[in-house]
Amino acid sequence: MAIFIYGTATNTGKDFFTHEDRRNFFLRGYTGHDGSNPVDVWVIGANEKGALWLADASGTEKTKAEAQALVKAADDLARTAWDNDDVDDESADEKIARIGSKPGFTTIP
Amino acid sequence: MSTYETLKGLKVKFLGADTSGDRIQEGEIFYNSDAYQLKSHIAVGAWSAGTPIPAVKRLTAGFGTQTAAISAGGSPIVATAFEYNGSGWAALASMNDAKHSFDGVGTSTAGLVCGGVIGSPAASNRTNQSEEWNGSAWAEGNNMNSSRSDSHAAGLQTAAVSAFGVISSSRTNKTEEYDGTSWSEVNNTPVAADGTRGSGTLTAGIFTGGDTPDRVTTTFLYDGTNWTTGTAMPQALSKHAASGTQTAALVFGGASPSDDSEVDAAVYDGTTWTQSGDMATGRQELNGADASSTASLAIGGELQPGDSALVEEWNLSVLTTTAAAWAAGGNLVSGRRNPVTFGIQTAAVVAGGHTPAGDFSTSETYDGTSFAEGNNLLVAMDTSASAGTSTAGLVFGGNPGGLTETVSYNGTSYSEENNLTAARYALGGSGTQTAAIAAGGSPQTNTGSALSEEYNGTSWSEGNNLGTGRYKPAQTGTQTATLFVGGDTGPANVANVEEYDGTSWSEVTDFPSTLTFAASSGIQTDALIFLGDTGPDYGVQTFGYDGTSWSSRPNMATAGGNTEGCGTSSAALAASGGPASGRTSSSEEFTGDTTTATAKTVDFD
Numbered sequence: 133m134a135i136f137i138y139g140t141a142t143n144t145g146k147d148f149f150t151h152e153d154r155r156n157f158f159l160r161g162y163t164g165h166d167g168s169n170p171v172d173v174w175v176i177g178a179n180e181k182g183a184l185w186l187a188d189a190s191g192t193e194k195t196k197a198e199a200q201a202l203v204k205a206a207d208d209l210a211r212t213a214w215d216n217d218d219v220d221d222e223s224a225d226e227k228i229a230r231i232g233s234k235p236g237f238t239t240i241p
Numbered sequence: 242m243s244t245y246e247t248l249k250g251l252k253v254k255f256l257g258a259d260t261s262g263d264r265i266q267e268g269e270i271f272y273n274s275d276a277y278q279l280k281s282h283i284a285v286g287a288w289s290a291g292t293p294i295p296a297v298k299r300l301t302a303g304f305g306t307q308t309a310a311i312s313a314g315g316s317p318i319v320a321t322a323f324e325y326n327g328s329g330w331a332a333l334a335s336m337n338d339a340k341h342s343f344d345g346v347g348t349s350t351a352g353l354v355c356g357g358v359i360g361s362p363a364a365s366n367r368t369n370q371s372e373e374w375n376g377s378a379w380a381e382g383n384n385m386n387s388s389r390s391d392s393h394a395a396g397l398q399t400a401a402v403s404a405f406g407v408i409s410s411s412r413t414n415k416t417e418e419y420d421g422t423s424w425s426e427v428n429n430t431p432v433a434a435d436g437t438r439g440s441g442t443l444t445a446g447i448f449t450g451g452d453t454p455d456r457v458t459t460t461f462l463y464d465g466t467n468w469t470t471g472t473a474m475p476q477a478l479s480k481h482a483a484s485g486t487q488t489a490a491l492v493f494g495g496a497s498p499s500d501d502s503e504v505d506a507a508v509y510d511g512t513t514w515t516q517s518g519d520m521a522t523g524r525q526e527l528n529g530a531d532a533s534s535t536a537s538l539a540i541g542g543e544l545q546p547g548d549s550a551l552v553e554e555w556n557l558s559v560l561t562t563t564a565a566a567w568a569a570g571g572n573l574v575s576g577r578r579n580p581v582t583f584g585i586q587t588a589a590v591v592a593g594g595h596t597p598a599g600d601f602s603t604s605e606t607y608d609g610t611s612f613a614e615g616n617n618l619l620v621a622m623d624t625s626a627s628a629g630t631s632t633a634g635l636v637f638g639g640n641p642g643g644l645t646e647t648v649s650y651n652g653t654s655y656s657e658e659n660n661l662t663a664a665r666y667a668l669g670g671s672g673t674q675t676a677a678i679a680a681g682g683s684p685q686t687n688t689g690s691a692l693s694e695e696y697n698g699t700s701w702s703e704g705n706n707l708g709t710g711r712y713k714p715a716q717t718g719t720q721t722a723t724l725f726v727g728g729d730t731g732p733a734n735v736a737n738v739e740e741y742d743g744t745s746w747s748e749v750t751d752f753p754s755t756l757t758f759a760a761s762s763g764i765q766t767d768a769l770i771f772l773g774d775t776g777p778d779y780g781v782q783t784f785g786y787d788g789t790s791w792s793s794r795p796n797m798a799t800a801g802g803n804t805e806g807c808g809t810s811s812a813a814l815a816a817s818g819g820p821a822s823g824r825t826s827s828s829e830e831f832t833g834d835t836t837t838a839t840a841k842t843v844d845f846d
Contacts, residue, residue, distance in 0.1 A: 143827050144572070145569065145572035145611070146569060146571045146611065147568065147569055149569045151563075151566040151567070151832055152566075154567055154568060155290050155563075155564055160781065161827075162799070163825070228687065230641070231595075232803070235820065
């Protein structure tokens with residue numbers, strides 16, 4: 133049996149997931165991108181309550197590879213944005229002080 | 242006719258609610274005048290989720306109580322040990338030898354582990370070693386007379402009995418006692434078995450189940466000299482967990498006759514076994530705190546397939562505990578990295594930082610449900626620090642360019658205040674609008690500053706410096722009792738933690754890992770630290786600090802950092818933030834463990 137369900141669902145804010153949800157199943161959120169817009173990618177514990185939560189959230193189930201690709205697309209965009217965010221005469225340390233270190237890649241479980 | 246007052250010496254109390262007054266006592270009758278019902282609180286046994294142990298484990302040794310439990314060793318074969326304080330786990334000193342398939346007895350400050358398997362294959366690597374735990378370190382004790390694994394023990398560090406198990410690849414009936422110094426062989430158990438589990442004391446021990454090789458329901462009682470047979474358990478079990486005493490015992494989990502991992506728990510009152518509440522997750526080869534049948538722990542175990550880090554807490558009580566957890570809060574109007582956050586979970590302000598539009602001066606208020614735009618900061622402020630409440634806040638320091646800027650917030654708008662004496666960004670801030678403290682930070686050179694300054698509602702004055710200068714810390718508390726966690730010295734991220742007493746800083750217990758850009762809530766002696774970069778990456782980790790030690794709490798759903806956090810250790814808010822790769826507009830709310838009492842209606846049928 134699979135350990136996780138993968139899916140996308142827009143985080144609508146308050147009580148999008150509840151304390152009870154967090155007690156009932158594993159949940160991790162990641163920033164993804166579908167080529168047009170940012171998407172919220174979720175890794176969900178593979179039990180009945182986890183599956184029902186994704187359905188109730190009007191989510192779309194994905195394969196792990198699809199979910200990872202969405203997250204990588206967001207990482208790629210962030211890394212490119214970081215590379216392009218330069219200020220004249222700014223040193224590398226000053227750039228890190230201004231906008232933080234260059235983003236890495238996220239691997240979902 | 243006897244009356245309740247005659248029988249109990251008390252009148253039946255009229256109460257407006259089930260939990261009011263002093264009537265949360267098992268078995269005592271009261272009248273709920275709001276519900277028009279005669280009621281009583283009845284103890285009910287139930288399992289609730291605890292914080293998972295930091296490592297996936299089975300075949301560990303466990304001892305202590307539910308709120309001071311030690312779990313040591315285990316498979317995969319390790320020497321590591323952890324302590325559970327009822328909320329989270331803290332790493333302890335490792336045992337002298339890595340081992341599994343052994344057992345422990347005693348308390349969190351005076352424990353004993355014995356036997357086990359110290360290598361592979363198990364057949365040639367059983368050990369007769371014992372180790373004593375004194376609350377801070379393990380020391381080799383004298384060896385047992387036989388090298389054995391899968392045995393189980395009952396008692397204390399200075400008066401223990403170890404029985405059953407495997408010696409030389411065969412199930413054994415040999416029993417040994419420990420007097421705090423040396424082991425001696427005593428009367429054999431009635432049968433040879435392994436997978437048996439024991440609890441109680443040296444002179445009143447109870448050992449249940451096991452494989453003989455048939456999986457059995459047997460209960461054996463030990464009085465310090467002789468073995469007798471007690472009432473059989475409701476079902477055959479092996480490799481389960483046990484806690485409590487000879488007259489109040491609990492068994493849970495384990496392997497059924499068909500080798501399935503059980504969720505069942507059963508309570509023994511010295512005469513009769515009663516099937517009780519099930520665990521959420523069935524497992525065998527688990528362990529737990531063995532001191533009590535009314536408050537126990539199920540730690541790790543084998544799920545079939547796979548090993549587990551899951552922890553469940555057993556409570557037999559009129560009170561029901563709901564475990565702590567993070568939940569989704571409202572979404573910000575504009576997600577931002579490096580904002581300040583001040584206030585409480587249901588009345589907070591998130592201000593400054595980078596928004597996607599590059600705006601550094603916007604400010605939003607949160608009412609516990611939704612965020613709304615408020616009046617802007619007076620200038621752009623990024624990576625600043627804050628103190629105070631949503632109606633009396635203070636924001637100071639930060640970027641761009643290294644700021645001395647200080648502004649106050651009155652619940653509606655920001656006003657200019659006297660500046661910090663030294664410009665710096667990524668500093669720590671805490672306290673109130675009229676008694677704040679700013680510590681650490683960096684003066685635009687990416688080196689950590691040790692400066693700390695105090696604000697009295699009018700002006701800043703320099704206080705004594707931090708022991709270790711750094712920026713990007715998490716800071717919480719008051720001006721006279723501050724907690725400063727982690728940060729970056731410039732050359733390196735650190736795990737150092739310092740406390741301020743209003744006069745000087747002192748180094749205290751390190752955070753479990755290096756940590757930068759984390760968020761915080763609470764006070765110096767009851768703090769919560771969450772999010773942040775732990776070295777490998779930005780995380781979802783949450784840790785509590787009790788003024789002495791760190792222990793884990795349930796994780797958040799989404800990793801991040803670069804935000805401050807606010808609230809208390811039991812009602813915290815993490816809003817927006819980074820990491821550097823982006824900005825989230827989401828927020829999460831932490832609620833600590835809650836306890837409620839539910840009364841049952843007295844039925845006259």
